[in-house]
Amino acid sequence: MTERRFDGRVAVVTGGARGLGRAYAELLGSLGARIVINDNGSAMSGTGSDAGPAEEAVQTLRDAGCEAVACTESVATPEGGKAIVEAALDAFGRIDVLIHNAGNNRFAPLDTISYDDFRSVLDVHLLGAFHVVRPSFERMAKQEYGRVVLTGSIGGLYSMPSVVNYAVSKSGMIGLNNIVAIEGAAHGVKSNMILPGAVTRMAEGLDTSQYPAMGPELVAPVVGWLAHESCSVTGEMYVSMGGRVARAFISETEGVYRPDWTIDSVVAEIGDIRDMARQWTFHPAENGFGEHMARSFDLVRRHEF
CATH class of the missing domain: 1.10.287 (Helix Hairpins)
Known part of the structure; x- marks a missing residue:
C-alpha cells in the first residue's frame, strides 16, 4: 500500500467528471485528498452545459468515503477560473493541488478553420489554464506550498493535421508551465506537465482500432506523483501513453x-x-x-x- 497519501490536501481537477480527469480525482481522493470536481458538462466541442456529470462524479467519490464538491463553472473565462478556485476555498479553506485537465475539440484544416473554432479551443485549454492558474498560484505562494499539473500533449510538440487550435494551445502551455515553476520556486510551488495518451471522449473521430490498451488509469499514477508533496521535479514534461512513461524536453x-x-x-x-x-x-x-x-x-x- 502506498505511503504517498494526500491527507489534508485539497485538489482541484478541471474537466474532472469524466475520462482522465475522473481517474485523477478518484486516485487522489482514494489517497485522502479532498476534491473539487470542476466540469461544466459541455459537449466535446465545448458547447452546452450539464451539471449532471460533475454531480455524479462527486457522489461516486463520496460513496467511496472521499470528501468532494462539484463546481460547474467554465474555465473559459477569468470569472469562471476565479470561481473554481473559490469553490475550493469555500468548501475546504485552501488549495494545494491544481490539475488543469479540461479540454475540447474542434477539428478543421488551417485554410478553412473559423476564428470561433480556433478561439474556442484556446479559451478552454490555454487561456483556461491561465484562468485557474492565476488565482491558484496567488494562494499557493502565500501558503508557501502548491503543486500544479498542466495538461500538454504530443500534439503540442509534434502535432498533426486539422488541429491548429489544439497545437497552439498545448505548445503555449509550455511557457506557462515554465513561469509557474520559475516564479514558484521561492514559494514551495512546483509545476509540471503531463502529456497523456488515453482513449477518452477526446479521441472521438479518430481511428483507435489499432491502439494498445490506453485507459486513463495508466496515466493517473504519473499525475499523482507530480501532484504529491514528494515530487522532486519542476518545470518538466512527462509523456504517459499506453503504459510508457518518459520525459520530454526541448x-x-x-x-x-x-x-x-x-x-x-x-x-x-x-x-x-x-x-x-x-x-x-x-x-x-x-x-x-x-x-x-x-x-x-x-x-x-x-x-x-
Whole structure:
C-alpha cells in the first residue's frame, strides 16, 4: 500500500467528471485528498452545459468515503477560473493541488478553420489554464506550498493535421508551465506537465482500432506523483501513453559561430547548424534562460580570441 497519501490536501481537477480527469480525482481522493470536481458538462466541442456529470462524479467519490464538491463553472473565462478556485476555498479553506485537465475539440484544416473554432479551443485549454492558474498560484505562494499539473500533449510538440487550435494551445502551455515553476520556486510551488495518451471522449473521430490498451488509469499514477508533496521535479514534461512513461524536453544543436553571415553562408553551414551530435539542453527552472545566454556568449568569445 502506498505511503504517498494526500491527507489534508485539497485538489482541484478541471474537466474532472469524466475520462482522465475522473481517474485523477478518484486516485487522489482514494489517497485522502479532498476534491473539487470542476466540469461544466459541455459537449466535446465545448458547447452546452450539464451539471449532471460533475454531480455524479462527486457522489461516486463520496460513496467511496472521499470528501468532494462539484463546481460547474467554465474555465473559459477569468470569472469562471476565479470561481473554481473559490469553490475550493469555500468548501475546504485552501488549495494545494491544481490539475488543469479540461479540454475540447474542434477539428478543421488551417485554410478553412473559423476564428470561433480556433478561439474556442484556446479559451478552454490555454487561456483556461491561465484562468485557474492565476488565482491558484496567488494562494499557493502565500501558503508557501502548491503543486500544479498542466495538461500538454504530443500534439503540442509534434502535432498533426486539422488541429491548429489544439497545437497552439498545448505548445503555449509550455511557457506557462515554465513561469509557474520559475516564479514558484521561492514559494514551495512546483509545476509540471503531463502529456497523456488515453482513449477518452477526446479521441472521438479518430481511428483507435489499432491502439494498445490506453485507459486513463495508466496515466493517473504519473499525475499523482507530480501532484504529491514528494515530487522532486519542476518545470518538466512527462509523456504517459499506453503504459510508457518518459520525459520530454526541448533541446538545440550547439550550432555554428561566424563573425558575420550572408544567405550563402547559412546555406554553406546548414549541415553543421543542424548537426545533432552536439546538443545543448537547459532546464527552465534552473536558470535555463541565463545559462543559454551565458553559453552562447562563451561560444562567441572563444572564437573571438
